Amino acid sequence: MTNIEKKKALQELRKASTRLEESYYLTLEEIGDLKNNYIDYMTTAPVNVDDELRRLSDADYELCTALLTMLLREDYFSNGAFERRYDRGQVTPILEKMIKLL
Template sequence: MTKAEKIQKIQEILEIKNPKENLYADLLKTMGDLKNNYGDYMITEPIDCDEELERIPKADYELCTALLTMLLREDHFSNGSFERRFAEGQVLPVLVRMKDVLSAGV
C-alpha cells in the first residue's frame, strides 16, 4: 500500500470518529502495520500505556503503529479500555500523528 493510500485510509477513520476498536485493528491489518511485537517499541516495563502515549508528538510512523496496537491489546486484557481512552482523546492523536508523518514524506 502506498503512502497516499495509507493517508486516505487513516483520514477515513479520523472522519468517522468511532470508538469501536475493530475499526482500528482492521485499519492496521489492511495497511500491513499491525505490530505483533509492539512491546519491542515500548520503553516501559511493564508497559505503562499512559507514559507510552506521551511519546506521540515525536513518534515516527512505526512507533505510532506500535502505540495503536498497544491500545488494542490493552483492550483485549481490560475490556472497554479502548472506548474509555477514545473518549478521553487518547486514540485519535495517534492516527493524526501517523497521517502527519506519512504526509511529510509524500
C-alpha cells in the same frame, strides 16, 4: 500499499463512530501496520500505557503504529479500554500524527 493509500485508509477512520476498536484493528491490519511486536517499541516493562503515550510528541510513524497497537492490545485485556481512551482524546492524536507523517 502506498503511503497515499495508507493515508486515505487512516483518514477514513476519522468517520468511525461505532465499533471503534474493530475499525482501528482492521484498518491497521489492512494497511500492514498492526505491530504484533509492539512491545519491542516500548520503554516500560511491564508496559505502562500512560507513560508510553507521553512519547507521542517525538514519535515517528513506526512508533505511532506501535502505540496504536498497544492501545488495541490493552482493550483485549481490559474490554472497553480502547473506547474509554478514545473518549478521553488519547487515540485521535496518534491517528492525526500518523496521517501527518505519511
